[in-house]
Amino acid sequence: MEGGGAAPGAMEGGEPMSKSALKKLEKAKKAAEEKRVKEEKKKAEAAAAPKKAKAAQHAEDDEDMDPTQYRSNRLRALGELKEKSRNPYPHKFQTSISIPEYVVKFGEIKDGEHLEGQDQSVAGRVMSKRASGGKLMFYDLHADGVKIQVIAQSNYSDLSEEEFSRMHASIKRGDIVGINGFPGKSKKGELSIFVKSIELLSYCLHMLPKTHARGGKDQEDSKVPEHWHPGLARNLERYPLKDQETRYRQRYLDLMLNSDIRNVFKTRSQVIRYVRRFLDEREFIEVETPMMNMIAGGAAAKPFKTHHNDLNMDLFMRIAPELYLKELIVGGMDRVYEIGKQFRNEGIDLTHNPEFTTCEFYWAYADYQDLMKVTEEMLSGMVKEITGSYKILYHSNGLDQPPIEIDFTPPFKRIDMIKGLEEYSGGKIKLPADLELLDSPEVNKYLVETCEKFDVKCPPPQTTTRLLDKLVGHFVEEQCVNPTFITHHPQLMSPLAKWHRSVPGLTERFELFMNKHEVCNAYTELNDPVVQRERFADQVKDREKGDDEAMAIDEGFCTALEYGLPPTAGWGMGIDRLTMLLTDSQNIKEVLLFPAMKPHEDVIEPPVRAADDVAS
């Protein structure tokens, strides 16, 4: 939707967080960074320290090895295997059961019980390894976010003792293994698989960061659970892998080591699935509209530009699918939606990524009142289904403050924008009773003065649209912690929304705010082509005043309107921001598998050629 707010990109200048929250976050970041430096120093010292009697042990001491040395050792072992014409990367390992299924199926057996004869084949990643003498090994095997114990005893194995210890010496933490064996529980009651044979399926050439570095200040904080699930608060401080750069650039490590992360991305997937199912049930048709356009329309934002060589034609990446979707309604598809990426060539911060995901839907013969009902139904239903409750916990004030509760119980609160501005400024802001006068120079002057009076920053150009937006941000959006509709935006702020049927100067529009952030943007669609052209012309004027976020005119779209767009309601939502709320994420990068990052140098270990390595 226009304003795109639904999506990161709406708030401009990246001031969505309060200053104090930002400060806290910076502080937390600094602390984390100091900790990381300290840890690295420790590691370096450990590596530099004289190697302890190595030969005696095999498993644990790897942890103290210098990472480069570790990698070249493993490469050497790989090379030796290949020389012997043994394939170190088998083509197939047939599992008989997944680990989660294994846990369900055998979780109830008695402590100390062994189910010999009920052999199973499982596979996964070794996340810890412990030896008890030369004939007994324990591993933690992780797969699909679940863990079982692996017990390898030389007397269950077909291998000779020597072969047994050589085999197990070759398996390192991080390796992918396939195991055939029988289920059982240790005397302590830990569900295990007793190994009959074990096969190395893929090597981890790098030393995995240690996982036992648990801790964190607020462990006593009862609101942060050991095992996170959506709707609860998360505690990043407690993660074994804390370094943000590594977590975001090498997401696979984040997923391997920080058990919550997998669940965060599953939650993201659940959000999208819920939206899709909700709309499918209401007989909306999912469509795909172009991501590359001649004109970037439907919102106000800086687009990415690219070039098609063969056609010798510049193209822009879409900033919103709105105009195309409305053209499909003109074409006779009465209910359409699209879930997909939008692109905005803007700065990167806590709530903005250059590409982000939105859902937009268009519904012929409905209006914004219908949309508010549907929004309440969709979001409250989704939160209930995914989290089990209407209420979620969210660290709204930084990780060092207790999380707040956000309540999705319908109906959501509604605040009329202009009345709200007057009310929440304590009556100190007064706008003309005739709201058609909003675009007069007098009102503009008054708003400039008002912003100064309340110390609300509005960098130039100080158009009435921008001034109002800042004031609403300051006075009204601050009220919107629980889901709240801000309704009835002035026409000049909403070039694609239909004028209000009874209040001149306003539109039939709403934005839904949660935790003071815009998540949805919706309106009764403007379908009068003459008025649409006038609104576009006003936008062009704002552009000429220097507001490069004002919209460009799309003649093709205006022509489509002239063929007739039925009364239609349109709605947009930012998937990333909603997911942030449900996963207690303060940074949009937490909910993007591969967030955009600054170009980096040497953050990831510089790859070393295999041959050089083996030689070293």
Next chain:
Amino acid sequence: MLARVGFVARLPGFRRCERSLLSSLRCNATNSVPQTSEKPESKSVRNPRVSEGGRRKKGADLDSTSSREDIRAVRLKKVEELRAGGFEPYGYTWDRTHFAVELQKKYVDLPSATEANEEKDHVAVAGRIIARRVFGKLAFLTMRDDSGDIQLYCEKAKMMDEPFDLLKTSLDIGDFVGVKGTMKRTDKGELSVMVGEISILTKSLIPLPDKWHGLTDVEKRYRQRYVDMIMNPDVATVFRNRAKITSEIRRHMESLGYLEIETPVLQGEAGGADARPFVTHHNALAQDMYLRIATELHLKRMVVGGFERVFEIGRIFRNEGISTRHNPEFTSIELYQAYADYHDMMNLAEELVERCALAVNGSTSITYQETEISLQRPWKRATMHSLVQEVTGIDFASFGDDIEAAKDAAMGFFEGHLERHDTGTIMKSPSIGHLVNEIFEMVVEKTLIQPTFVMDHPVEISPLAKPHRSKPGLVERFELFVYGREMANAFSELTDPIEQRARFEAQVQTHNATMAAAAEYAKAKGDTALASAANDAYEVGMDEDFITALEYGMPPTAGMGIGIDRLVMLLTDSASIRDVIAFPVLKHQ
């Protein structure tokens, strides 16, 4: 168009649309009643164009009734008049009780010349007027909605005077109306809504075209897709079926425990395929970025991260020419499954395509461009080498590394059979693997009409696939061909980081050599050719981060990519990719 008849027949609501549209157009041409409303009103009316801010020259030919601008001006005037009369010509909402097709079904047993007007027969419908016949006190309108068409029976005696007059003076073909009324089947057997109340919900300003040159003016169909859709409801049927196909794929993948994820479109390095990428620039990062040409490398990272079954349905971008099979942006599904191999993927491909065919056509026997195709499992499985040998009689595996001997044999075949083939690509092939692939594309591909898995490709053309477990020089890979087109590509994934690096390096080398050869060739041809070659050149990068991910260990994994657009083409009997993409990329007008 022949093939489309099948669709129309299955959609009761649209059955008569072609005819009614035509009849309405005939009406326009012969009946003076609707015609007058389209004409610039008589001279006694203020010339509406004057109030249009002099947008048009005065003295324009008023007699040209077909002039779009004139009609537009007349309709704009109607908008003003409606507003002056207290009607808003752009309504806000309409509470619809039924779609056209729902009524057709509900009243299927209503006999001709019968009315149904009890309490339960009060209905409200809405849609676009696509045909209009007005007689003194009677008017017949055909209204089209999302589901199909229904007739509106307007009898002055049954309506208030005002709406009937409004209908006569202000309603045009193309307008949206909301209607309340009861049900009636006419003497001629046409199910109709007996109109009690009619509101103009949206006034259209541009008349629908008299003739829709759907077959001849192809460009216009794509440029103004909405007109195409209004004039020919089959167009939207394709998009509905497209939605069904992606939905069916999603449902099946989820039932198998796959997780759908989103990987980035904007990337620092365009990897996972060999294609010219689009380049863009991120201002804040002051960095050039590429639009993805595949989702492969990022999805595999997630398998490393422990998601054992992942997929992504998403847009892919390739900076290449447009054709009936190529659009610069297209949609693919890529899926990856740990502990599976390419045999598992063949089974999955059969399963997915079969399910989609059933969802759309209700059958695994389909007709594509008048060719019968059976999607019944199992499909033919054959190696690339054996297929090439079948056609050429040459066993390319027998040449070992002797590329020259292989080329001689290939040339022998072509000289003997097909002289017109461009032999240049054969002579330029840098390896036997490339050569076999070249010959496959030249002579085998087009023969693969029924679904065929082409297996075990040469390693040289498959940088991301695992070496074959028993055939040296080959990889565990397949491509699925139907109607001579590649529909899917899959492999047992290469998981060895050291070999992956070597493969990438070889790929970069081959690519650079090809680019250099092209430049060399162009140089000899002159400046324009050189400039064009430079324009065509692009770099293949190496995704170091991906290799690092492999070094952390990826389990044995199989992966597959399926082109959704081509699958939709096949299952909806669409000849061009532009028929299955709502807004295809087009040349400058």
